[in-house]
Amino acid sequence: DAGVTQSPTHLIKTRGQQVTLRCSPKSGHDTVSWYQQALGQGPQFIFQYYEEEERQRGNFPDRFSGHQFPNYSSELNVNALLLGDSALYLCASTLVGTGSTTGELFFGEGSRLTVL
Amino acid sequence: GNSVTQMEGPVTLSEEAFLTINCTYTATGYPSLFWYVQYPGEGLQLLLKATKADDKGSNKGFEATYRKETTSFHLEKGSVQVSDSAVYFCALNQGGKLIFGQGTELSVKP
Numbered sequence: 001d002a003g004v005t006q007s008p009t010h011l012i013k014t015r016g017q018q019v020t021l022r023c024s025p026k027s028g029h030d031t032v033s034w035y036q037q038a039l040g041q042g043p044q045f046i047f048q049y050y051e052e053e054e055r056q057r058g059n060f061p062d063r064f065s066g067h068q069f070p071n072y073s074s075e076l077n078v079n080a081l082l083l084g085d086s087a088l089y090l091c092a093s094t095l096v097g098t099g100s101t102t103g104e105l106f107f108g109e110g111s112r113l114t115v116l
Numbered sequence: 117g118n119s120v121t122q123m124e125g126p127v128t129l130s131e132e133a134f135l136t137i138n139c140t141y142t143a144t145g146y147p148s149l150f151w152y153v154q155y156p157g158e159g160l161q162l163l164l165k166a167t168k169a170d171d172k173g174s175n176k177g178f179e180a181t182y183r184k185e186t187t188s189f190h191l192e193k194g195s196v197q198v199s200d201s202a203v204y205f206c207a208l209n210q211g212g213k214l215i216f217g218q219g220t221e222l223s224v225k226p
Contacts, residue, residue, distance in 0.1 A: 004159070033213065042120075042205050042216030043160070056213055090159060096212075104150070105214060109159040 002027055004108035006091050012114045013081050021076040021111045025093030031055075032074040033105065034066060037088040049074055050096055078113075086115045118143045118210050122217035125203075129196055129224050137191040137220045139180075139206035148209040149173075149182055149189040154219070155202045163191075163204070196224045 005024045013019050025032050031050045035043035045058035049068035063079045072093075078085055089112075092105035123138040141149065151163040151173070164173035166182035166189065173180050178193045189206060201224045206217040 031212075035214075040219075042207075042218045043214070045213045045215070048213060056211070058213070092160075092214075104162055104165060107152075107159040107161070109157075 004091055004093050004106050006089075006108035006111050008111055009109070010112045010114075012116060014116050015081055015083060017081050017115075018077065018079045019081060019113060021078075021089050021091075021113075023074045023076070023091030023093075023108060025072050025074070025091075026106045029093035029095050029106070030072050031094050031096045032068060032072065033092045033094075034074070034076045035090040035092065036060075037090055037110070039087070043090055046076070081115045083115050086113060088112050118147070118208060118215050120206050120208055120215055120217035122204075122206050122220050125219070125221040127220060127222050129222070131198055131224055131226050132195045133224075135191070135193040135196045135200075135222070137204055137206075137222070139189045139191065139217060141187050141189065141206075141208050143187075143208055143210070146184060149180075150207045150209070150214065151178070151180055151189070151191050152205045152207060152216075153202045154205065160205065196222070198224045198226055200224050 033048040034046040037043040048056045052068045065077045068074045088110040090110045091108045119142045148167045150165045152160040153163045164175040166173040169184040171182045203219045207214045
């Protein structure tokens with residue numbers, strides 16, 4: 001049973017560039033959430049996708065956008081990269097029937113983005 | 117708004133020592149509470165959870181009790197091992213999204 005998989009694992013970009021991160025949820029899950037984890041900090045919620053729509057959004061600018069595909073996989077796009085966007089980006093999945101009430105999420109290992 | 121506060125780390129213990137990592141929360145209502153663990157180079161894994169007041173979550177020798185009177189969810193383990201070295205995150209569920217504390221790094225020495 002494959003867990004949550006993310007790609008790429010590491011990437012380096014320069015300021016002003018754009019980046020796309022990808023996530024495949026755990027088998028049987030239909031809801032994907034993205035979190036940003038800065039060094040030494042706890043993860044911060046970016047947004048959540050269910051039924052190919054953004055259902056919730058955290059306090060992140062419009063430069064952060066996403067997409068969910070019919071197979072439940074998801075992408076996170078960040079435009080006009082800033083130095084402060086350097087972080088570990090975590091994807092988490094759940095089955096909406098359980099996730100919305102218990103909050104139990106399954107996390108991938110993350111994509112580490114470095115902006116120079 | 118809802119928030120989670122954890123004791124600052126790093127916490128350094130000798131093997132077989134008793135562990136407590138404090139966690140307090142501010143929330144409307146009674147959200148589900150969680151401890152997640154992040155081992156070096158890995159993603160977050162759910163360690164334990166409690167969904168209502170006075171519930172005790174437990175796993176791998178770790179325990180935490182949901183205390184609404186003190187709005188706390190402290191993590192405890194009676195005898196830590198070197199393999200427990202990791203970063204521990206306390207979190208609460210706010211309508212399907214998790215709000216995390218800043219994490220507490222635990223280092224266990226042989």
